[in-house]
Amino acid sequence: MGKxxxxxxxxxxxxxALRLIDGRxxxxxxxxxxxxxxxxxxxxxxxIPGISQKMLAQQLRQLEADGLVQRQVHPEVPPKxxxxxxxxxxxxxxxxxxxxxxAERKGEKAGV
Numbered sequence: 001m002g003k004x005x006x007x008x009x010x011x012x013x014x015x016x017a018l019r020l021i022d023g024r025x026x027x028x029x030x031x032x033x034x035x036x037x038x039x040x041x042x043x044x045x046x047x048i049p050g051i052s053q054k055m056l057a058q059q060l061r062q063l064e065a066d067g068l069v070q071r072q073v074h075p076e077v078p079p080k081x082x083x084x085x086x087x088x089x090x091x092x093x094x095x096x097x098x099x100x101x102x103a104e105r106k107g108e109k110a111g112v
Contacts, residue, residue: 020066025051025059027096030085033069034093038084068092 005013021027028048032039039047045056060083063069068089074080085092 020068021092023059023062025055026063029056029059029063030068030089030092030096033083033085034090036084036090038082041081041083044083063089 021030025048028051029044032044032047041056041060044060045051045053048056051059060069060071064071067086070084070086070089072082072084074082
C-alpha cells in the first residue's frame with residue numbers, strides 16, 4: 001500500500017473501492033473481461049443471462065467512467081464497439097480472486 005492509514009481512512013478507502021464494483025452486474029462483466037478478454041457488446045449480452053441491453057449499457061458506461069473498462073469504437077458500418085479492461089481494471093483481478101478464496105474458506109469452515 002502507498003500511504004499509512006488510520007482505521008477510519010482504510011475503511012473509507014475500501015468502501016470507495018467497493019462502490020466502484022457495486023451493482024448486480026458489474027462483477028459479472030468484469031469477470032468476463034479479465035485475462036485480456038476483448039468482447040463486443042453483443043457477446044457480453046449473450047454471455048450474461050438475464051441482463052437487458054439497457055442495463056448492460058448502463059453498467060458498461062459506469063465502469064468506463066470509473067476507469068475500469070475501455071470502450072473502443074472501430075469506424076465501420078455498422079460500427080464495431082469493443083470493451084476491454086484498462087490496466088487498472090485488470091489489476092483488480094488478484095484482489096477479487098483473493099476475496100473469492102476468502103469467501104470459499106468460510107464455506108469450508110462452515111461445512112458447506
